[in-house]
Amino acid sequence: xxxxxxxxxxxxxxxxxxxxxxxxxxxxxxxxxxxxxxxxxxxxxxxxxxxxxxxxxxxxxxxxxxxxxxxxxxxxxxxxxxxxxxxxxxxxxxxxxxxxxxxxxxxxxxxxxxxxxxxxxxxxxxxxxxxxxxxxxxxxxxxxxxxxxxxxxxxxxxxxxxxxxxxxxxxxxxxxxxxxxxxxxxxxxxxxxxxxxxxxxxxxxxxxxxxxxxxxxxxxxxxxxxxxxxxxxxxxxxxxxxxxxxxxxxxxxxxxxxxxxxxxxxxxxxxxxxxxxxxxxxxxxxxxxxxxxxxxxxxxxxxxxxxxxxxxxxxxxxxxxxxxxxxxxxxxxxxxxxxxx
Amino acid sequence: xxxxxxxxxxxxxxxxxxxxxxxxxxxxxxxxxxxxxxxxxxxxxxxxxxxxxxxxxxxxxxxxxxxxxxxxxxxxxxxxxxxxxxxxxxxxxxxxxxxxxxxxxxxxxxxxxxxxxxxxxxxxxxxxxxxxxxxxxxxxxxxxxxxxxxxxxxxxxxxxxxxxxxxxxxxxxxxxxxxxxxxxxxxxxxxxxxxxxxxxxxxxxxxxxxxxxxxxxxxxxxxxxxxxxxxxxxxxxxxxxxxxxxxxxxxxxxxxxxxxxxxxxxxxxxxxxxxxxxxxxxxxxxxxxxxxxxxxxxxxxxxxxxxxxxxxxxxxxxxxxxxxxxxxxxxxxxxxxxxxx
Numbered sequence: 001x002x003x004x005x006x007x008x009x010x011x012x013x014x015x016x017x018x019x020x021x022x023x024x025x026x027x028x029x030x031x032x033x034x035x036x037x038x039x040x041x042x043x044x045x046x047x048x049x050x051x052x053x054x055x056x057x058x059x060x061x062x063x064x065x066x067x068x069x070x071x072x073x074x075x076x077x078x079x080x081x082x083x084x085x086x087x088x089x090x091x092x093x094x095x096x097x098x099x100x101x102x103x104x105x106x107x108x109x110x111x112x113x114x115x116x117x118x119x120x121x122x123x124x125x126x127x128x129x130x131x132x133x134x135x136x137x138x139x140x141x142x143x144x145x146x147x148x149x150x151x152x153x154x155x156x157x158x159x160x161x162x163x164x165x166x167x168x169x170x171x172x173x174x175x176x177x178x179x180x181x182x183x184x185x186x187x188x189x190x191x192x193x194x195x196x197x198x199x200x201x202x203x204x205x206x207x208x209x210x211x212x213x214x215x216x217x218x219x220x221x222x223x224x225x226x227x228x229x230x231x232x233x234x235x236x237x238x239x240x241x242x243x244x245x246x247x248x249x250x251x252x253x254x255x256x257x258x259x260x261x262x263x264x265x266x267x268x269x270x271x272x273x274x275x276x277x278x279x280x281x282x283x284x285x286x287x288x289x290x291x292x293x294x295x296x297x298x299x300x301x302x303x304x305x306x307x308x309x310x311x312x313x314x315x316x317x318x319x320x321x322x323x324x325x326x327x328x329x330x331x332x333x334x335x336x337x338x339x340x341x
Numbered sequence: 342x343x344x345x346x347x348x349x350x351x352x353x354x355x356x357x358x359x360x361x362x363x364x365x366x367x368x369x370x371x372x373x374x375x376x377x378x379x380x381x382x383x384x385x386x387x388x389x390x391x392x393x394x395x396x397x398x399x400x401x402x403x404x405x406x407x408x409x410x411x412x413x414x415x416x417x418x419x420x421x422x423x424x425x426x427x428x429x430x431x432x433x434x435x436x437x438x439x440x441x442x443x444x445x446x447x448x449x450x451x452x453x454x455x456x457x458x459x460x461x462x463x464x465x466x467x468x469x470x471x472x473x474x475x476x477x478x479x480x481x482x483x484x485x486x487x488x489x490x491x492x493x494x495x496x497x498x499x500x501x502x503x504x505x506x507x508x509x510x511x512x513x514x515x516x517x518x519x520x521x522x523x524x525x526x527x528x529x530x531x532x533x534x535x536x537x538x539x540x541x542x543x544x545x546x547x548x549x550x551x552x553x554x555x556x557x558x559x560x561x562x563x564x565x566x567x568x569x570x571x572x573x574x575x576x577x578x579x580x581x582x583x584x585x586x587x588x589x590x591x592x593x594x595x596x597x598x599x600x601x602x603x604x605x606x607x608x609x610x611x612x613x614x615x616x617x618x619x620x621x622x623x624x625x626x627x628x629x630x631x632x633x634x635x636x637x638x639x640x641x642x643x644x645x646x647x648x649x650x651x652x653x654x655x656x657x658x659x660x661x662x663x664x665x666x667x668x669x670x671x672x673x674x675x676x677x678x679x680x681x682x
Contacts, residue, residue, distance in 0.1 A: 063433075074415050081436050090453075092404075092433035095422050112431075115456065223623045252623055259625040279620050282564045282593055284600040 002045040011039035058117055061090050062305065065103075066122035066143070068095040070221050070249055071277040073122070076143070076294060080120060083298035087306065089117070098124035113138040118305040139308035141301050145190050153304040153316045155297055159191055162290045162323045163198025166244055166272050169288065169325060171206045173332050175242035175270055178203070181216035181229045181254055182246020195246045195274070214240055218250065226253025234261065241269055242331075248273035248280045248289055255283065255330065271330040285329030297321040343386040352380035399458055402431050403646065406444075407463035407484070409436040411562050411590055412618040414463070417484070417635060421461060424639035428647065430458070439465035454479040459646040480649035482642050486531050494645040494657045496638055500532055503631045503664045504539025507585055507613050510629065510666060512547045514673050516583035516611055519544070522557035522570045522595055523587020536587045536615070555581055559591065567594025575602065582610055583672075589614035589621045589630055596624065596671065612671040626670030638662040 004022070008015045013036060020028050021036040028036075039045070064080055066073050081091045096102040103126045105112070113119060122143040123131065131142075131152070142154035170178050180199050183192050200210050213236065216229030226245050230253065233240065243258075245251030251273030258265050265271050265285055272288040273280055280287030300319040327333035345363070349356045354377060361369050362377040369377075380386070405421055407414050422432045437443040444467045446453070454460060463484040464472065472483075472493070483495035511519050521540050524533050541551050554577065557570030567586050571594065574581065584599075586592030592614030599606050606612050606626055613629040614621055621628030641660040668674035 068415075068419075071412075071415075074409075074412075078409075078436070090435070092435055094431070094433055095419070223619055227623065252620075256623040256625060278564055279593075282568065282597040284597060284625065 002043045004045070006043055007036065007039045007045045010043060011035045059115060060088070061092055061116050063094060063113075063116040063119045064091050065094045065096060065119060067098040067124045068093070069097050070247065071279065072247060072275040075275070075277060076122070076297070079294035079298040080301060083295070083302050087302055089302075092116075096124065100125040104130060117309060120301055120305065139305060141304045143297070143301065145194060151316060153308070153318075155300045155304070155319050155321060157292055157297070157321050157323060159194035160198035160201065162274065162292075162325075163195035163244070163246075164202045165198075165325045166274065166288075166290060167199045167202035168205070169327060170242040170244065170270055170272060170331060171202060171208075173242070173266075173270055175240075176208060177211075177214065177238075177240040178242040178244060179214040179216060179233050179240035180244050180246070181218065181226055181233075181250050182221070182244075183215055183217055185217050185219055192246055199244060213237060216243075216254075221247045221249055223249045223253035223256070226250030227257045228253075230254035230257040234258075234263075239263075239269065243269060243271050245271070245273045248275045248277045248287060251287055251289070251330075252279060252283060255285075255287070266330055266332040270332060276326060280328070280330075283330075288328045288331040288333065289326055291324045291326050293322040293324070343384045345386070347384055348377065348380045348386045351384060352376045400456060401429070402433055402457050404435060404454075404457040404460045405432050406435045406437060406460060408439040408465045409434065410438050411588065412620065413588060413616040416616070416618060417463070417638070420635035420639040421642060424636070424643050428643055430643075433457075437465065441466040445471060458650060461642055461646065480646060482645045484638070484642065486535055492657060494649070494659075496641045496645070496660050496662060498633055498638070498662050498664060500535035501539035501542065503615070503633075503666075504536035504585070504587075505543045506539075506666045507615065507629075507631060508540045508543035509546070510668060511583040511585065511611055511613060511672060512543060512549075514583070514607075514611055516581075517549060518552075518555065518579075518581040519549075519583040519585060520555040520557060520574055520581035521585050521587070522559065522567055522574075522591050523562070523585075524556055524558055526558050526560055533587055540585060554578060557584075557595075562588050562590055564590045564594035564597070567591030568598045569594075571595035571598040575599075575604075580604075580610065584610060584612050586612070586614045589616045589618045589628060592628055592630070592671075593620060593624060596626075596628070607671055607673040611673060617667060621669070624671075629669045629672040629674065630667055632665045632667050634663040634665070 004015050004018045008018045011018065013032060017028065017032060018036055021033050062084055064077060066077065068074065068077065077093055081093075084091045103123055116138055118139045118141065120141050120143065140152055142152045145156045145159055167178060178199075180196065183196060203210055214233070216233050218225035218229055226249060229250070230243065233243075234257070243251070243254050245254055251271050255265060255271050258269055258271070263269055270288075274290045276289045276291035280289055300321060304317060304319065345356050345359045349359045352359065354373060358369065358373060359377055362374050403425055405418060407418065409415065409418065418434055422434075425432045444464055457479055459480045459482065461482050461484065481493055483493045486497050486500055508519060519540075521537065524537060544551055555574070557574050559566035559570055567590060570591070571584065574584075575598070584592070584595050586595055592612050596606060596612050599610055599612070604610055611629075615631045617630045617632035621630055641662060645658060645660065
């Protein structure tokens with residue numbers, strides 16, 4: 001087996017220099033780097049990252065662990081990967097699908113965590129009690145409002161305020177019977193609770209009574225659930241004049257049901273979603289939605305990671321990211337500008 | 342630092358038994374497992390996966406390296422993760438975004454590869470010359486038709502045949518001026534070349550001359566590119582009576598342009614895509630498309646991985662996966678059944 005010593009001998013440099021090149025440290029002169037690289041190639045030297053991880057204690061890898069079950073999480077992952085790459089990290093993404101067992105694995109099996117310099121984790125079902133175990137010494141940054149995540153650095157968004165803004169926007173368009181689709185049947189995610197809270201707050205501020213008959217239950221946050229919930233609402237009684245889907249997929253599913261029944265959107269029923277996935281920018285009509293500030297979320301997240309890697313071991317910090325209400329055709333607002341060719 | 346020896350002593354078992362429990366081997370009795378687990382918890386023992394990797398040579402991890410830039414790759418990733426989990430592997434996903442430098446990294450920096458039991462790789466830009474280096478001893482399975490991937494196990498789909506089927510379907514609906522959107526400007530992916538080949542084969546079989554004026558160029562396979570290419574085609578001359586987008590995103594972008602100009606789909610212009618992403622099942626009109634058999638693709642892929650891990654070191658194998666043409670409203674076929682409430 002070829003060792004770093006062999007490479008050093010062949011390249012006429014010290015073993016430390018070989019190590020510096022292999023670790024991609026910036027301070028090695030280009031010509032030295034080239035000579036070492038040539039020796040590596042000639043000898044077929046292959047550094048072992050497992051061994052290097054043990055030596056250095058740093059792998060350059062960050063784990064991003066998230067449900068990845070709906071488009072929003074793909075967009076979120078994309079923003080985090082972009083930002084991490086800018087800072088020289090490689091991100092490996094692990095899908096939990098919100099599966100409690102897989103989420104628990106992450107926090108209770110620290111041997112996996114030791115592969116990574118840090119873990120960015122968006123838990124869907126884990127509660128505070130289960131999250132109390134930090135996975136070993138690996139820094140963890142939590143994304144999202146659930147659970148409260150005491151003891152962890154985390155980045156959150158004010159879901160309730162954003163949901164309130166969507167509902168107020170629908171009220172401002174003169175709608176008064178505003179259905180809400182997104183409350184899961186099983187006692188679930190705080191996301192839905194926060195959005196319901198915002199929805200009810202806007203109704204209350206407008207002096208409109210909350211009507212449980214206008215709440216469409218779902219099993220998951222997918223298009224099929226939005227389509228089915230919309231159908232049930234239409235079949236159950238007098239139709240709403242607006243629908244707020246707790247994510248864009250639910251709203252797009254509802255939209256499909258409405259259009260396939262010949263109901264005009266927004267004329268008869270306005271539709272709004274949440275997440276600003278690309279789909280809603282190209283649907284007909286285009287979809288009014290909330291756009292979370294994902295680049296900022298990613299920036300905050302990597303700041304918190306970097307601070308821990310730099311040695312900070314003080315109290316955990318919570319940072320907030322912003323959002324924008326984007327009004328489009330589905331609530332009666334003019335065509336999306338990007339399509340005005 | 343707590344060692345396996347300490348755990349063994351506390352649990353009253355051998356060090357080998359502790360190791361078996363930590364490695365999750367199936368043959369340990371439940372009560373023994375529980376006793377070891379209790380000792381692990383009491384002592385706060387933390388196995389080091391890096392050290393374990395060196396010992397065992399197996400990490401239980403598979404890397405899935407793919408562009409992840411369009412929805413199709415999310416669906417593909419989901420199918421592979423599902424199948425791998427069924428077989429007891431954990432998949433870590435790395436996004437290349439089709440970036441040549443990142444793709445090259447994978448094959449030229451074997452230290453990363455050594456973390457994984459196997460690598461599943463869907464290259465977008467790498468050619469055969471660059472792919473000739475196997476990353477160390479880690480088995481690699483290639484996904485997709487490009488590059489030819491000599492020397493690697495791989496799983497492919499007959500893109501040209503599927504594209505031919507879409508075009509033939511449009512011809513069967515009486516369309517004769519069939520535009521094709523999906524040929525990248527830069528000399529790129531074989532996927533587009535294969536689909537163009539199938540498109541032209543169907544035209545030729547119907548005795549229709551290929552018309553370069555009906556080819557819509559793109560920069561990437563995104564909705565915005567489809568929308569812009571459609572607008573250019575409409576502005577350039579006599580409109581087509583059908584459009585084949587080389588993926589669903591391009592087709593959905595084209596659909597948006599058509600509808601926003603008041604053009605009826607499919608009455609005036611029929612639209613078809615490729616990939617069967619969920620979006621096209623809920624758009625209005627629903628989108629005719631090709632559905633690749635992703636579960637089968639994932640099954641083949643994991644079979645090839647498993648065979649290498651079981652010690653097979655014979656010649657590389659190519660396996661094929663199938664596809665289905667799904668006709669929906671956008672080409673004049675009845676509403677999608679899943680929405681018939």
